Amino acid sequence: MTSQGTLGVAVIGTGRMGADHVRRIDEVISGARVAAVVDIDEARVKSVADGIEGAVPYTDPAAAMADPAVDAVLIASPGPAHEAALLTAFDHDLPVLCEKPLTPDPASALRVMEAEQKLGHRRVQVGFMRRYDAGYRKLKALLDRGTYGRPLMLHNKHRNADTPPGFTDAMTVHDSAVHEIDVTRWLLDDEITAVRVLRPAPSGNAAEGLSDPQLILFETAAGRLVDTELFVTCGFGYQVVCEAVCEGGTARIGDDHGVFVNTAGHWGGAITPGFVERFEEAYDRQVQHWVNATRRGEVEGPGCWDGYAAAAVCAAGVRAQESGERVAVELIERPALYR
Numbered sequence: 001m002t003s004q005g006t007l008g009v010a011v012i013g014t015g016r017m018g019a020d021h022v023r024r025i026d027e028v029i030s031g032a033r034v035a036a037v038v039d040i041d042e043a044r045v046k047s048v049a050d051g052i053e054g055a056v057p058y059t060d061p062a063a064a065m066a067d068p069a070v071d072a073v074l075i076a077s078p079g080p081a082h083e084a085a086l087l088t089a090f091d092h093d094l095p096v097l098c099e100k101p102l103t104p105d106p107a108s109a110l111r112v113m114e115a116e117q118k119l120g121h122r123r124v125q126v127g128f129m130r131r132y133d134a135g136y137r138k139l140k141a142l143l144d145r146g147t148y149g150r151p152l153m154l155h156n157k158h159r160n161a162d163t164p165p166g167f168t169d170a171m172t173v174h175d176s177a178v179h180e181i182d183v184t185r186w187l188l189d190d191e192i193t194a195v196r197v198l199r200p201a202p203s204g205n206a207a208e209g210l211s212d213p214q215l216i217l218f219e220t221a222a223g224r225l226v227d228t229e230l231f232v233t234c235g236f237g238y239q240v241v242c243e244a245v246c247e248g249g250t251a252r253i254g255d256d257h258g259v260f261v262n263t264a265g266h267w268g269g270a271i272t273p274g275f276v277e278r279f280e281e282a283y284d285r286q287v288q289h290w291v292n293a294t295r296r297g298e299v300e301g302p303g304c305w306d307g308y309a310a311a312a313v314c315a316a317g318v319r320a321q322e323s324g325e326r327v328a329v330e331l332i333e334r335p336a337l338y339r
């Protein structure tokens with residue numbers, strides 16, 4: 001850190017999310033600066049570094065993490081590249097904010113968790129940014145206070161206008177439903193124990209071979225049921241809605257509440273186009289909290305255990321998709337570091 005305590009961050013992966021995090025750290029976040037940017041695509045990393053004072057471009061994550069100006073790492077490369085980047089960060093004992101997923105499968109998530117335990121302290125915050133969304137935080141506070149009694153069920157809707165090319169059924173779980181997996185565990189303070197997936201006749205807008213929409217059902221250890229409509233080619237916009245059904249009332253967040261317009265032949269408002277707009281404040285808050293905690297020498301928020309548990313539920317979810325059966329989630333006992 002500089003003498004003023006400014007955190008030098010290396011951002012690994014400068015695609016859609018990484019480039020946005022670089023902009024965020026440069027323009028929005030206080031107490032941090034972009035010290036290095038890394039991408040295997042040399043042209044891309046150079047163009048992202050251009051115009052950011054002091055940001056050194058690298059094509060090798062390990063070289064960036066060895067740079068003495070780097071105090072912390074934000075990983076925004078694709079999920080399969082996360083394990084290697086995390087293990088290298090541990091070699092340098094660097095604090096990490098790792099975009100979801102921690103890793104794409106439970107075996108690799110376990111390896112990361114074991115390596116972190118060898119360090120003897122938590123180093124990783126996982127980018128489950130919904131925990132930093134104002135609506136989800138209000139819902140969490142209501143549930144924690146028991147304002148409407150015990151929560152019994154959650155109903156979620158997760159709709160994307162469309163998907164990047166090559167999006168598969170498994171990605172609907174790993175990439176999209178992983179957020180509902182995390183908010184279910186967090187909101188209810190409960191583990192998901194089994195998954196079922198129901199698939200109606202697919203929408204004609206879904207690419208060949210993609211089963212969209214889907215209905216995913218989670219059972220939890222405390223006997224709650226959580227359903228999620230996942231519709232990633234809905235075509236009309238981005239919607240993430242969560243309704244908690246409690247013994248004494250229900251509470252719902254996520255409906256669009258922008259400007260309401262009446263005009264000839266039309267009433268209503270605009271729909272949110274995508275996750276960047278819907279969760280912009282949540283991404284800002286997530287990164288600011290990470291920077292603040294890191295500068296205090298602390299680690300907060302969702303960690304490796306949450307990333308591992310999410311990967312275990314995803315693995316069960318993909319098996320449930322393939323088999324059409326109820327699949328139990330296999331979890332190891334929670335290690336002491338994460339209790």
Ligand SMILES: NC(=O)c1ccc[n+]([C@@H]2O[C@H](COP(=O)([O-])OP(=O)(O)OC[C@H]3O[C@@H](n4cnc5c(N)ncnc54)[C@H](O)[C@@H]3O)[C@@H](O)[C@H]2O)c1
Binds near residue numbers: 061
């Ligand atoms: N929290 C959210 O809402 C959210 C939204 C979108 C993506 N994500 C996550 O962010 C991460 C990145 O997603 P994206 O949409 O920006 O992907 P992207 O494909 O747009 O960008 C990834 C970038 O990483 C680079 N890259 C690939 N392998 C690398 C490696 N080994 N080292 C360094 N760079 C490497 C690629 O060249 C590319 O520029 C993923 O983990 C994804 O799941 C999170």
Ligand SMILES: O[C@H]1[C@H](O)[C@@H](O)[C@H](O)[C@@H](O)[C@H]1O
Binds near residue numbers: 176179275
């Ligand atoms: O990677 C993205 C991202 O995680 C979004 O938050 C989610 O809504 C999308 O479904 C997913 O594809």
